[in-house]
Amino acid sequence: MLNDRYSLAFKLYPYERSSDQDAAQPVRHPVVIVGGGPIGIATALDLGQQGIPVLVLDDHEGIGMGSRAICFAKRTLEIADRYGCGRPMVEKGVVWNLGKVFHEDRQIYDFNLLPEAGHKYPAFINLQQPYFERFMVERVRELQATGTPIEIRGKNRLDAIEVRDDHVVLDIMTPEGPYRIEADWLIGCDGASSPLRGMMGLDFEGRVFQDSFLIADIRMHNDDFPTERWFWFEPTHGAGASTLLHKQPDDVWRVDFQIGWNVDRKEEMKEENIRRRLDAFLGEGLGYDIVWSSIYTFQCRRMKRFRHGRVLFAGDSAHQVSPFGARGANSGMQDVDNLGWKLGLVLKEQAPESLMDSYDTERCFAADENILNSSRSTDFITPKSKISHTFRNAVLQLAEKHAFARPLVNSGRLSLPCVYDNGPLNGEDALPEAPARTRPGAPCPDAPLADGFVLDRLGGDFVLLTIDADAPEQLDVGGIALRRVKLSVNDDATGALAERYLGGATSAVLLIRPDQHVAARWAAFDESAVRRAVGHACGKE
Amino acid sequence: MDLILTPNITDPDGFYARLIAAHDGLSDEESAALNARLILVLANQIGNAAVLEQALALAQVGK
Numbered sequence A: 001m002l003n004d005r006y007s008l009a010f011k012l013y014p015y016e017r018s019s020d021q022d023a024a025q026p027v028r029h030p031v032v033i034v035g036g037g038p039i040g041i042a043t044a045l046d047l048g049q050q051g052i053p054v055l056v057l058d059d060h061e062g063i064g065m066g067s068r069a070i071c072f073a074k075r076t077l078e079i080a081d082r083y084g085c086g087r088p089m090v091e092k093g094v095v096w097n098l099g100k101v102f103h104e105d106r107q108i109y110d111f112n113l114l115p116e117a118g119h120k121y122p123a124f125i126n127l128q129q130p131y132f133e134r135f136m137v138e139r140v141r142e143l144q145a146t147g148t149p150i151e152i153r154g155k156n157r158l159d160a161i162e163v164r165d166d167h168v169v170l171d172i173m174t175p176e177g178p179y180r181i182e183a184d185w186l187i188g189c190d191g192a193s194s195p196l197r198g199m200m201g202l203d204f205e206g207r208v209f210q211d212s213f214l215i216a217d218i219r220m221h222n223d224d225f226p227t228e229r230w231f232w233f234e235p236t237h238g239a240g241a242s243t244l245l246h247k248q249p250d251d252v253w254r255v256d257f258q259i260g261w262n263v264d265r266k267e268e269m270k271e272e273n274i275r276r277r278l279d280a281f282l283g284e285g286l287g288y289d290i291v292w293s294s295i296y297t298f299q300c301r302r303m304k305r306f307r308h309g310r311v312l313f314a315g316d317s318a319h320q321v322s323p324f325g326a327r328g329a330n331s332g333m334q335d336v337d338n339l340g341w342k343l344g345l346v347l348k349e350q351a352p353e354s355l356m357d358s359y360d361t362e363r364c365f366a367a368d369e370n371i372l373n374s375s376r377s378t379d380f381i382t383p384k385s386k387i388s389h390t391f392r393n394a395v396l397q398l399a400e401k402h403a404f405a406r407p408l409v410n411s412g413r414l415s416l417p418c419v420y421d422n423g424p425l426n427g428e429d430a431l432p433e434a435p436a437r438t439r440p441g442a443p444c445p446d447a448p449l450a451d452g453f454v455l456d457r458l459g460g461d462f463v464l465l466t467i468d469a470d471a472p473e474q475l476d477v478g479g480i481a482l483r484r485v486k487l488s489v490n491d492d493a494t495g496a497l498a499e500r501y502l503g504g505a506t507s508a509v510l511l512i513r514p515d516q517h518v519a520a521r522w523a524a525f526d527e528s529a530v531r532r533a534v535g536h537a538c539g540k541e
Numbered sequence B: 001m002d003l004i005l006t007p008n009i010t011d012p013d014g015f016y017a018r019l020i021a022a023h024d025g026l027s028d029e030e031s032a033a034l035n036a037r038l039i040l041v042l043a044n045q046i047g048n049a050a051v052l053e054q055a056l057a058l059a060q061v062g063k
């Protein structure tokens, strides 16, 4: 009746009876989140830390086995930092900078990522998804202990839903039978095959890629492999049409073989067959244990809209990408970053409900960008036509000797946060000669300060960032307390702050949204302009 | 003037996707003909005989 669909890596929220199950009338909650994967838990952290009571329902009692995501990008770590769990992720994670590209039997070139200096977090880390999720659940526990209103209910499966104009009725199944609750807002974080989406009869269209990949996470007995990313195109070892090797914590390596579309999954998943591929690739006689393996196929698709009245979708339930470029969980975290403050303002009646439409607009735009990037990587790795294959191999041949061809080699691009260009909440861009990277819609880049980092100072509320410009310390705009963060170019001896925020300008005033995206910017403080921009960023026209 | 051997394409991923998309649905002969036309257009853009000679030589070696 309520069987596990997968086995658990960490059992973190065992079933417990809730008083809601004995209530005479369905209990009403302000926010219910369906799905306790990374995106559901992050949403709970965001809303809970704003003091909004949230209830997470998950049909399992913890985090699933198997790594799935391994690359977590800087922006994700910055968001996790705001939730109070970025540190343990970086401490556990593996940082790599050297990548090697192989074609057939030889290395054709290597590259160093040369990450930009002056950021609190690295460009990205490799970390098994179950750890990523566990650090967030542990943070939930810490916050609960100090009274943060977050509740996670394990073995609570959403079975049916009735959507009303101003609330939603949920039928939930537990090991002790069904019960019913209501929610003012429902957030669907129930993954790519989202039962919620199905219950509401909503679309999820896109492109299927006709290929499959065999993943093996292996623990080496003798770990003398360097911490590098290796990508083979058409390796002569023949174990796959392409092969990726990536380091994870705990001496675990991710090996990813492209094995074609028409494969016998059962046969391929037999340990002896997985070992046959691994041995062909790594060489005979190397000792290793297989920690986890799986075959995956993928699709690039998204829902037409992420908001349906009082129901919002986030993460894989709303959009799905190929794993190349690591834009799955990373983009889901940006959904949460975007959704959290908006729903918070709506629930506190500081913004109109229509503000939630901007979540839909901005994150659909981002999903399209992510789908575009991950489709391009996939098309390069698995060419769809003869001519595409010819061009791909011409690029690889030229890249061995010639640097000019290397930018065309695409084995997955670094996941970068979306800039909401022409976004509905963007205000004035009135700072001549300022850099494009901090234009309205852009996420604030980090920069070092004498005693920390810029993003630490921004936090998760509306901020007026002034650089060598005057402004009041506080400004109340329709109930929203705008906090000033006062900086000077002299606060950063490296010059990164000036380069990233000023460019050719000598002073700046930036309105920063709670998700640390720039809303508007000017050369000097002008109260009426700032008030207008805050109102606009909150969806008040 | 010398052949440019450092990265010089403004949006490499966008260009590559457009190049592949231009071949969508074409037969092998049609694809070859498209490539031929494209090379002639680009050669005209380059113009300089010495640069074209270096480009040809590089492509003939293959790597």
Ligand SMILES: Cc1cc2nc3c(=O)[nH]c(=O)nc-3n(C[C@H](O)[C@H](O)[C@H](O)COP(=O)(O)OP(=O)(O)OC[C@H]3O[C@@H](n4cnc5c(N)ncnc54)[C@H](O)[C@@H]3O)c2cc1C
Residues within 6 Å of the ligand: A034, A035, A036, A037, A038, A039, A040, A057, A058, A059, A060, A068, A069, A070, A071, A072, A129, A156, A157, A158, A159, A189, A190, A191, A192, A194, A195, A196, A215, A296, A314, A315, A316, A317, A323, A326, A327, A328, A329, A330, A331, A332
């Ligand atoms: C091979 C592979 C490699 C990947 N690599 C990366 C990477 O390197 N970087 C990256 O960013 N992303 C990567 N991804 C993508 C990443 O794993 C997903 O984007 C991420 O797990 C999505 O999180 P989510 O919370 O939206 O959904 P999920 O993780 O799928 O969580 C959904 C949750 O909802 C629960 N649920 C489902 N139905 C119900 C119901 N009816 N009632 C209650 N609960 C329910 C499920 O049990 C589950 O706990 C990879 C994916 C794969 C397959």
